[in-house]
Amino acid sequence: MRVLVIIDPPSSLRPRSDTSVALMDECLLRGHSVFVCEPQDLSVRENRPCAEVHQVTAVNRETAPAVTLAHGTEILPLSRFHAVLMRKDPPFDTTYLQATQILEYARGQTFLMNDPRGLREANEKLYFFRFPDLIATTLVTRKMDEIKAFQAQLGGDIVVKPIDGFGGSAVFHVRPGDSNVNAILEVSTLGGTRWVMAQRYLPEGKKGDKRIHLLGGEPVGWLKRVPAGDDIRANLAAGGSAHATELTDRDREICARLRPHLIADGLHFVGIDVIGDYLLEVNVTSPTGVQAVSRLYNFRLEAKIVDYIEAHAPRVE
Secondary structure, three states: OEEEEEOOOHHHOOOOOOHHHHHHHHHHHOOOEEEEEOHHHEEEEOOEEEEEEEEEEEEOOOOOOOEEEOOOOEEEEHHHOOEEEEOOOOOOOHHHHHHHHHHHHHEOOEEEEOOHHHHHHOOOOOHHHHOHHHOOOEEEEOOHHHHHHHHHHHOOOEEEEEOOOOOOOOOEEEOOOOOOHHHHHHHHHOOOOOOEEEEEOOHHHHHOEEEEEEEOOEEEEEEEEEOOOOOOOOOHHHOOEEEOOOOOHHHHHHHHHHHHHHHHOOOOEEEEEEEOOEEEEEEOOOOOOHHHHHHHHOOOHHHHHHHHHHHHOOOOO
16 A cells, blocks of 8 residues: 655654554555655646655654665656645645645545545534534634623633644633733734634643544543643643543543544544533644554554554555
8 A cells, every 4th residue: 555644744753653654654564555745746737736745765763863764766647645644733824735735636536534625624623513502612813801801701710722823832811800811912913913712711621632533533532631720721831741541431421422524525634622511622733642542551552543544555656
């Protein structure tokens, strides 16, 4: 099987934490051929979607560089690959949008994970509005006065974060009477030019949140992420720590509610974040945490994911 993984610069991959590294390693262990490119390496030539790719010859999950690449590149049509994995980290910007539009022309020629149409439709901070009974009270706006009114209405703490952020970046805890509230909102909204999400603060978040990996809409791996010190962010990239946990009935209810929507949108592999009884985010662009899950439970979650890719990949020449 030939697999193409669309990623950020290969030199930026973190050997012990990036899910893309684990997936490529698993593919190589099975004898598959693995190639990488960045979004700007995509093109359309002679009416065919193509990519200028590097072949991955080795993966190192201990020390950088995480991947070793063969010398030179080649331009191949996407139809030559059994599977194409879009694993570029947010933000979802113009380059990302146009990359998904190019990937549209590979539909039916290869297995696309995740589906480019689903990636465009499923903003990671907005997708959960499809399930209003699963989420905490939330406002999305660019206007600072609306955020202040929202906080006053709730009568307590709120969390503010940009809708195109990731990894816990630019997440602010805003408390009533905070003398820095204007500065926080100016920075968060970029002076009223960027949409942000304001959400009721959930005190149970201090004890951590859950990252649950869904494959084909079914939960296949999960962990608890605990913030470091006084930080409110549990993201592993922001210093949170990973711990083993159990799924509750509410967690399974949330997964079951999402499943038909994820399947309909071609979102084969996602990571959802849950605090207490509430769904916080649906991460679809490059869900991470697989290596942490595998270490916590002493099994290879990446193997399940590659099993899924093999089962869905078409036969190509």
